[in-house]
Amino acid sequence: MTVSNDSPTNQIQAHTEKYQFEVFPWNDNFATGIALVDEQHQQLVHLINKLASHLSHGSSNIQMAEVFGELVAYADYHFKAEEQIWQPRFQNDPWYTAHKRAHDSFLPKAQEIQNKLTDASYEKVLEETLKFLVNWLVFHILDNDRRMAKTLRALDEGLGLQAAKARADEEMTGIMQTFVETVLSMYENLTSRSLELIREKNERLKTERALVVSQMQKQSMDKLLQSMKKTIEAMASTVEIRAPYTAGHQRRVAQLAEAIAQELGLPEDEAQGIYLAASVHDIGDIQIPAEILTRPGSLNSIEREIVQNHPQAGYDILKGIDFPWPIAEMIYQHHERLDGSGYPKGLLGDQILLGAKVIAVSDVVEAMSSHRPYRASLGVEAALAELEAHKGRLYEPAVVDACISLIREKKFAFQA
Numbered sequence: 189m190t191v192s193n194d195s196p197t198n199q200i201q202a203h204t205e206k207y208q209f210e211v212f213p214w215n216d217n218f219a220t221g222i223a224l225v226d227e228q229h230q231q232l233v234h235l236i237n238k239l240a241s242h243l244s245h246g247s248s249n250i251q252m253a254e255v256f257g258e259l260v261a262y263a264d265y266h267f268k269a270e271e272q273i274w275q276p277r278f279q280n281d282p283w284y285t286a287h288k289r290a291h292d293s294f295l296p297k298a299q300e301i302q303n304k305l306t307d308a309s310y311e312k313v314l315e316e317t318l319k320f321l322v323n324w325l326v327f328h329i330l331d332n333d334r335r336m337a338k339t340l341r342a343l344d345e346g347l348g349l350q351a352a353k354a355r356a357d358e359e360m361t362g363i364m365q366t367f368v369e370t371v372l373s374m375y376e377n378l379t380s381r382s383l384e385l386i387r388e389k390n391e392r393l394k395t396e397r398a399l400v401v402s403q404m405q406k407q408s409m410d411k412l413l414q415s416m417k418k419t420i421e422a423m424a425s426t427v428e429i430r431a432p433y434t435a436g437h438q439r440r441v442a443q444l445a446e447a448i449a450q451e452l453g454l455p456e457d458e459a460q461g462i463y464l465a466a467s468v469h470d471i472g473d474i475q476i477p478a479e480i481l482t483r484p485g486s487l488n489s490i491e492r493e494i495v496q497n498h499p500q501a502g503y504d505i506l507k508g509i510d511f512p513w514p515i516a517e518m519i520y521q522h523h524e525r526l527d528g529s530g531y532p533k534g535l536l537g538d539q540i541l542l543g544a545k546v547i548a549v550s551d552v553v554e555a556m557s558s559h560r561p562y563r564a565s566l567g568v569e570a571a572l573a574e575l576e577a578h579k580g581r582l583y584e585p586a587v588v589d590a591c592i593s594l595i596r597e598k599k600f601a602f603q604a
Contacts, residue, residue, distance in 0.1 A: 218330055220337035222273065228266040229329050235259060236321050239314055255317075256302050260295065267291040274336055277343055283353065287336065290328055335360050420467045437554060440602040442466035444550040444591070447600055451590040452546075461513025462543040468515075469522050469547050472502030496531050499523050518543040522551060525582040545584040549575060549591050552583075554602070568595060 214233045219226045235258055271288060278284035301316050335356050342352035445466035449459035476498060480491050487495065503520035521544035524530035526537050530548075556571035572592055579588040594600040 218325075220329075220334050221341070222337050225270055225273065225333060225337070228262070228269065229325075229333070231258075231262055231266070232321065232325060232329070235262065236318065236325065239318055239321070253302075256298065259298050263291075263295050263298070267294070270333075273340075277340055278336075278349070281349060281353075283336065283339075287332060290332070294324070331360070420464050423468050423471055437558065438467055438470055440558075441469060441547065441550045441554045443603055444553060444594075444600065445546050447594055448546050448550060448587060448590045449543075451594055452586060454542075458513070458543075461511070461515065462518070462546050464511070464513065465515040465518035465522075465543055466547045466550060468506070469502070469519050469551065470498060471505055471519065472498030472500065474505070475501040496523070500532050514541060514543070517541055518547060520544075522547040524548070526584065527581050529582070542584070542587075545587050549583055549587045553591065553595075572596070 214230055218229065218233075220229075235255060238258075239255060271291065274284050274287060278287075297320060298317075301313060301320065304313050304316070338356035338359055339349075339352045342355045343349065347355065442463050446459055446463040449462045450456075454462075476494055480487065480494060499520050499522060503516045506516040506519060509516075518541055520532075521535060521540050524533065524535040524540045524544060525548070526540070528534045528536045552574060553568065553571040556566045556574065557568045559565045572595065575583055575588045575591065579585050
């Protein structure tokens with residue numbers, strides 16, 4: 189099925205502006221595999237980014253009305269097109285009935301928010317709209333639409349409807365469900381911190397996340413660890429989409445951090461926790477506007493303050509996930525320094541977790557030895573010289589010694 193040249197999709201794309209803040213970057217994790225459905229979903233992502241751009245750069249009620257017009261066009265075209273795909277295969281199945289009911293509720297909710305323009309502040313209307321659309325994107329698209337698409341693939345393989353639904357349910361449990369909940373947690377925190385849009389926590393979502401974590405804790409430690417690793421990798425890849433020049437940075441920092449932890453003689457379980465924390469130590473970068481992340485020149489004081497907020501943002505994203513290790517705290521502290529000159533809290537010495545000290549040293553080595561838009565690589569030896577010069581003042585001596593031993597004596601090298 190193709191989209192005609194005069195479809196709402198093309199009409200929206202014809203007026204697409206270059207928004208300056210991507211609150212919800214699209215990636216393949218959101219795809220259903222059905223081209224028409226995915227193309228329309230990307231239009232909703234565009235609208236979410238457009239709303240965020242309006243708020244962060246100033247807007248007007250006229251622009252807001254234009255966005256609502258695009259919402260109406262999206263819903264009118266997309267829901268009809270999507271139901272033509274689902275209905276013949278699901279017929280009167282409860283899944284299809286519930287799905288159509290969700291479609292039918294979309295525009296009334298959008299209209300309800302629009303009506304608040306008369307008796308609520310413009311910013312409050314944007315807040316409620318973004319909260320509504322992000323929840324819709326995660327639950328209806330990332331969860332429900334993907335579940336329906338998986339069922340269709342199973343039907344095409346010859347399974348009956350109930351067997352196809354059962355297989356889709358099975359594929360959407362475990363790590364996939366954890367990924368859905370984690371993505372929602374990331375963007376719920378993102379919008380509240382960077383745009384000050386979402387101020388209230390969704391109690392139902394917190395309960396569901398707690399249930400997912402509880403189920404995972406009943407599994408064996410090996411399965412739990414693998415699930416967490418895949419979730420961490422998914423989160424790390426989301427950051428790299430927005431800042432491709434740092435692609436692989438978190439992975440390489442994690443490699444060195446794990447090796448240092450092992451060199452220090454830490455238990456394997458603790459080394460694993462440090463590895464996972466290092467894998468997403470810059471997850472808070474998701475709240476930094478892309479133009480700041482990729483700028484080749486120096487930053488002004490306001491931009492530097494935004495960048496230095498990323499440990500706090502990373503902590504807020506992950507603090508609600510019940511890891512067996514203090515991952516959120518390690519991320520929060522990875523820019524702290526022994527003498528209190530670090531950020532965001534200016535912690536001293538033993539106030540800083542050992543895992544955070546390990547990540548800090550690994551981060552310095554990887555960053556200095558890699559190319560950046562604002563400078564060429566300084567080389568590994570320059571990084572080691574930095575550690576030696578400030579050992580005991582900024583960096584933990586034992587961690588520095590372990591790192592230097594690994595690189596100079598044991599020939600540690602980053603893996604591709």
